[in-house]
Amino acid sequence: xxxxxxxxxxxxxxxxxxxxxxxxxxxxxxxxxxxxxxxxxxxxxxxxxxxxxxxxxxxxxxxxxxxxxxxxxxxxxxxxxxxxxxxxxxxxxxxxxxxxxxxxxxxxxxxxxxxxxxxxxxxxxxxxxxxxxxxxxxxxxxxxxxxxxxxxxxxxxxxxxxxxxxxxxxxxxxxxxxxxxxxxxxxxxxxxxxxxxxxxxxxxxxxxxxxxxxxxxxxxxxxxxxxxxxxxxxxxxxxxxxxxxxxxxxxxxxxxxxxxxxxxxxxxxxxxxxxxxxxxxxxxxxxxxxxxxxxxxxxxxxxxxxxxxxxxxxxxxxxxxxxxxxxxxxxxxxxxxxxxxxxxxxxxxxxxxxxxxxxxxxxxxxxxxxxxxxxxxxxxx
Amino acid sequence: xxxxxxxxxxxxxxxxxxxxxxxxxxxxxxxxxxxxxxxxxxxxxxxxxxxxxxxxxxxxxxxxxxxxxxxxxxxxxxxxxxxxxxxxxxxxxxxxxxxxxxxxxxxxxxxxxxxxxxxxxxxxxxxxxxxxxxxxxxxxxxxxxxxxxxxxxxxxxxxxxxxxxxxxxxxxxxxxxxxxxxxxxxxxxxxxxxxxxxxxxxxxxxxxxxxxxxxxxxxxxxxxxxxxxxxxxxxxxxxxxxxxxxxxxxxxxxxxxxxxxxxxxxxxxxxxxxxxxxxxxxxxxxxxxxxxxxxxxxxxxxxxxxxxxxxxxxxxxxxxxxxxxxxxxxxxxxxxxxxxxxxxxxxxxxxxxxxxxxxxxxxxxxxxxxxxxxxxxxxxx
Numbered sequence: 137x138x139x140x141x142x143x144x145x146x147x148x149x150x151x152x153x154x155x156x157x158x159x160x161x162x163x164x165x166x167x168x169x170x171x172x173x174x175x176x177x178x179x180x181x182x183x184x185x186x187x188x189x190x191x192x193x194x195x196x197x198x199x200x201x202x203x204x205x206x207x208x209x210x211x212x213x214x215x216x217x218x219x220x221x222x223x224x225x226x227x228x229x230x231x232x233x234x235x236x237x238x239x240x241x242x243x244x245x246x247x248x249x250x251x252x253x254x255x256x257x258x259x260x261x262x263x264x265x266x267x268x269x270x271x272x273x274x275x276x277x278x279x280x281x282x283x284x285x286x287x288x289x290x291x292x293x294x295x296x297x298x299x300x301x302x303x304x305x306x307x308x309x310x311x312x313x314x315x316x317x318x319x320x321x322x323x324x325x326x327x328x329x330x331x332x333x334x335x336x337x338x339x340x341x342x343x344x345x346x347x348x349x350x351x352x353x354x355x356x357x358x359x360x361x362x363x364x365x366x367x368x369x370x371x372x373x374x375x376x377x378x379x380x381x382x383x384x385x386x387x388x389x390x391x392x393x394x395x396x397x398x399x400x401x402x403x404x405x406x407x408x409x410x411x412x413x414x415x416x417x418x419x420x421x422x423x424x425x426x427x428x429x430x431x432x433x434x435x436x437x438x439x440x441x442x443x444x445x446x447x448x449x450x451x452x453x454x455x456x457x458x459x460x461x462x463x464x465x466x467x468x469x470x471x472x473x474x475x476x477x478x479x480x481x482x483x484x485x486x487x488x489x490x491x492x493x494x495x496x497x498x499x500x501x502x503x504x505x506x507x508x509x510x511x512x513x514x515x516x517x
Numbered sequence: 518x519x520x521x522x523x524x525x526x527x528x529x530x531x532x533x534x535x536x537x538x539x540x541x542x543x544x545x546x547x548x549x550x551x552x553x554x555x556x557x558x559x560x561x562x563x564x565x566x567x568x569x570x571x572x573x574x575x576x577x578x579x580x581x582x583x584x585x586x587x588x589x590x591x592x593x594x595x596x597x598x599x600x601x602x603x604x605x606x607x608x609x610x611x612x613x614x615x616x617x618x619x620x621x622x623x624x625x626x627x628x629x630x631x632x633x634x635x636x637x638x639x640x641x642x643x644x645x646x647x648x649x650x651x652x653x654x655x656x657x658x659x660x661x662x663x664x665x666x667x668x669x670x671x672x673x674x675x676x677x678x679x680x681x682x683x684x685x686x687x688x689x690x691x692x693x694x695x696x697x698x699x700x701x702x703x704x705x706x707x708x709x710x711x712x713x714x715x716x717x718x719x720x721x722x723x724x725x726x727x728x729x730x731x732x733x734x735x736x737x738x739x740x741x742x743x744x745x746x747x748x749x750x751x752x753x754x755x756x757x758x759x760x761x762x763x764x765x766x767x768x769x770x771x772x773x774x775x776x777x778x779x780x781x782x783x784x785x786x787x788x789x790x791x792x793x794x795x796x797x798x799x800x801x802x803x804x805x806x807x808x809x810x811x812x813x814x815x816x817x818x819x820x821x822x823x824x825x826x827x828x829x830x831x832x833x834x835x836x837x838x839x840x841x842x843x844x845x846x847x848x849x850x851x852x853x854x855x856x857x858x859x860x861x862x863x864x865x866x867x868x869x870x871x872x873x874x875x876x877x878x879x880x881x882x883x884x885x886x887x888x889x890x891x892x893x894x895x896x897x898x
Binding site: 284333 | 551552553554569570571572573574575576577595612613615616617618619620621622623624625626627632633650652656658659660661662663664665672684687701703708714737739776
């Protein structure tokens with residue numbers, strides 16, 4: 137018994153959470169929960185239930201992205217609980233606010249990178265089958281690859297999806313999609329929150345897209361922290377992620393083409409990104425038109441103002457753009473998302489592009505999972 | 518400007534953290550910080566500095582594993598700061614305690630899985646070179662592989678380290694080490710906190726060990742949450758991780774041997790684990806002696822009581838054990854760690870084993886990084 141006590145003492149103090157284990161009736165545990173946790177949960181109306189142990193706190197809230205912060209109620213044991221209004225099927229980010237401190241919920245895995253947040257995934261109905269693993273569909277791999285980038289003099293990491301057949305077709309070469317995350321995220325976002333590996337496996341398995349390699353790296357798009365004396369909160373905003381441009385061209389693409397069996401010509405290289413990663417995509421592709429021939433813009437921050445000046449003016453030269461870019465996709469969530477104003481700016485320009493509006497979603501990964509699904513069937517055909 | 522405001526509103530609310538940016542003099546930022554964060558930091562005495570924004574909290578503490586909780590002090594802006602006593606070089610887990618709520622610090626990446634915790638890495642001196650990436654050393658990959666386990670009827674994930682030469686030696690087959698985490702952790706612990714990929718790259722690069730594949734899966738060792746009416750907090754303790762035993766033999770090993778170019782005989786298969794993963798290693802190997810020939814026990818919870826009964830009694834049959842197991846390693850931290858009592862129980866038994874005591878470390882990943890470094894040079898020779 138003494139050694140068991142040592143083991144318990146050495147482990148995480150989760151006994152703090154082991155009180156008051158009544159579960160709300162007819163609710164399911166979110167797949168985002170860490171193994172020992174039974175919360176957050178959701179019911180058949182897709183209302184989410186939260187539980188937080190904070191015995192001495194005066195106010196505990198749950199801030200779910202896109203809805204009003206929810207005030208939790210405290211019981212006599214210092215456990216705070218609450219229930220939201222119905223949420224859409226899929227993944228929702230949230231944070232706890234404990235006496236004014238914005239922190240992750242220790243009950244779930246964490247998402248994002250700048251300021252880790254928690255997540256709840258509502259998993260009901262067939263809508264999400266395309267991003268869930270399916271029996272009978274061969275699974276690809278996601279490989280973590282470290283490399284030294286000469287342009288920034290640092291060790292970096294890329295995550296590389298290889299299709300299931302890559303392991304056995306040892307002579308075949310594959311086209312490559314470079315897939316970027318958004319502001320304040322990193323190279324893990326597309327697998328952790330986007331479940332891109334399942335989406336790709338399912339599309340390739342159903343022969344809805346060609347087998348391809350997908351590369352995810354950090355776009356270095358961290359919001360600049362204001363320095364003492366800064367009065368402009370947007371200082372440095374325009375330079376977001378500029379370090380990545382050189383990394384990608386000088387270091388990342390050569391490393392990928394050396395390490396993996398890729399097709400290296402422009403006709404077999406695509407780039408896509410979400411939010412600020414959409415802007416990075418447009419800047420990198422239009423500055424390196426000899427290297428890319430497909431563009432995916434998912435809720436992208438193109439912020440088009442003047443087609444003659446934006447992105448070197450190439451969007452004002454439709455013949456050139458259309459002859460070089462085989463497919464240009466702009467997807468977005470509801471009307472409040474980034475995307476519609478850029479689409480309006482492109483109307484009548486002669487630029488060829490395809491649009492997709494994700495029903496019932498916003499500037500979030502539910503939109504971008506759907507965008508990926510809609511975009512990749514159009515590549516390399 | 519309006520669109521910039523939309524972007525800021527859509528992104529994480531990190532402006533909350535953008536106040537009071539004076540940094541303590543002569544301190545360095547921890548490599549565990551998320552990109553936008555400048556804390557935690559450490560000075561040349563290896564004292565750690567923390568900063569937490571919690572304007573309405575009444576008490577904020579930092580609980581660093583192994584030391585007394587540190588009370589932070591609040592300034593007029595609601596920002597809490599504090600400084601620890603000197604810490605050993607390497608990784609230290611910690612949590613925030615905000616008015617009694619144990620939560621991760623949103624300033625760092627998270628570690629563990631059951632109750633995510635934060636981390637600070639003190640990176641000074643040459644001691645840690647063996648777990649840092651080195652120029653001129655070829656890098657292997659860590660591959661995330663999904664598979665469906667028939668024994669538990671669920672989708673599972675293995676992380677598989679392949680050595681750098683695996684990509685180019687397309688005919689060569691490799692021995693395999695199965696490497697398990699501890700209680701309340703998962704398959705990501707050895708890469709996230711253990712940096713096993715760097716340790717393996719550096720050892721293989723220096724020809725101190727043979728190139729091998731290393732497989733990491735979840736041992737399913739989650740502390741059982743007590744149910745209403747439970748009076749014994751240890752209920753279910755002995756069954757920890759038992760589901761994994763069948764998964765490993767029935768599903769995981771066959772999947773690995775089918776997917777990767779492995780050597781599949783017992784002479785080329787090893788298993789090691791830390792803490793409860795050490796116990797799982799001993800249970801699985803001794804129950805499947807036809808499949809394994811090497812054992813690594815890192816601060817393992819063998820909890821030996823009676824060699825004639827423990828683990829089927831094989832430790833009381835030294836001739837059989839020594840003829841089957843080519844190398845048996847027991848490593849541990851200080852005298853308070855798990856390990857010494859098992860070593861004492863084995864003395865005079867005739868069982869051959871090697872021991873290693875990690876100086877100045879405890880039941881933590883600093884010990885286990887060193888154990889891995891000491892253990893793998895003895896494999897497959």
